[in-house]
Amino acid sequence: MRWVTWENIGVDRMGCAWLIRRFVDPSAEFVFVAAGAGPLPDGAEPFDIPGARLSHRGGHSSFHTIVREYGLDDPVLQRIAQLVDEADVTQEVTIEPAAPGLDLICRGLRLTSPDDRTAVERGALIYDALYAQLAADPSS
Amino acid sequence: MSVRWLLLLYKVPREPTVARVSVWRKLKRLGALLLHDAVWVLPPSSRTREELQWLAAEIRERGGDAMLWEASLCSDGRNDELVGQFVAQVDAVYAEILAGLKRPDADLAGLSKRYQQARLQDYFRSPLGERARQALLAAGGRAD
Numbered sequence: 001m002r003w004v005t006w007e008n009i010g011v012d013r014m015g016c017a018w019l020i021r022r023f024v025d026p027s028a029e030f031v032f033v034a035a036g037a038g039p040l041p042d043g044a045e046p047f048d049i050p051g052a053r054l055s056h057r058g059g060h061s062s063f064h065t066i067v068r069e070y071g072l073d074d075p076v077l078q079r080i081a082q083l084v085d086e087a088d089v090t091q092e093v094t095i096e097p098a099a100p101g102l103d104l105i106c107r108g109l110r111l112t113s114p115d116d117r118t119a120v121e122r123g124a125l126i127y128d129a130l131y132a133q134l135a136a137d138p139s140s
Numbered sequence: 141m142s143v144r145w146l147l148l149l150y151k152v153p154r155e156p157t158v159a160r161v162s163v164w165r166k167l168k169r170l171g172a173l174l175l176h177d178a179v180w181v182l183p184p185s186s187r188t189r190e191e192l193q194w195l196a197a198e199i200r201e202r203g204g205d206a207m208l209w210e211a212s213l214c215s216d217g218r219n220d221e222l223v224g225q226f227v228a229q230v231d232a233v234y235a236e237i238l239a240g241l242k243r244p245d246a247d248l249a250g251l252s253k254r255y256q257q258a259r260l261q262d263y264f265r266s267p268l269g270e271r272a273r274q275a276l277l278a279a280g281g282r283a284d
Contacts, residue, residue, distance in 0.1 A: 008186075010190070050193070050196075050197035050200075051197070055197070056194055056197055056198060056201075057201065058201075059162065059198060088194075089166075089190070089191055089194045089195070090166045090169045090170050090191055090195075091166075092162065092165050092166065092169065100260075107186075
């Protein structure tokens, strides 16, 4: 299936792409369009684009929305969703000290990647690592 | 050189109050300035642009309306004034941190947390922020 999002991905879209490929659609193919670009390509599911079904909702990140929409009942993913919420946009309450660091690393990863496709692949390493550590030690 | 600013104009329904307060708190947390009770201002960067774009989406989701603008002032001289207001806002926090550090029972963990929050709103890298940083490091026994 094809999935579409805005180019220049950061912490949330990088996380969403990882989440989709690992837990929703292993053969996902990603398409990137300019921010605010007019009609989205037909037959592709949009994510992290304002107004889309899979976007920010109720003050939560798009990552959080995807976890909920697809009923991903995994405490580690729920924890990562909390991290992405805080890393992605200002929150009134912050309880994840690693969140600002995750945001910086993902921004930097996009800067060192030649394009968004590569950034998705490299971002997957970060999210795999995050998942592994939080699964190994939930008190992390 | 034309200095640019991000402007957010919005309205949210009067009820529920929680929605209005939540939007207001997020803008305060970003260190945005409210001008004449009308427009919220932030300097443009990829972070502030994204933050405000998502906040605008959240406002619409809550049944309100929001427009995000990027603009420059026609009266050039007032740019410095705006920058001054942003700096004064974080300097007030830095000054409190420096004063707090002088107390014998200084709460270092609490003061560092306040520093981190101020740092995120310090869009023009205030020199007082550097002093607060050095003072915190020295108080924690690791001066540069």
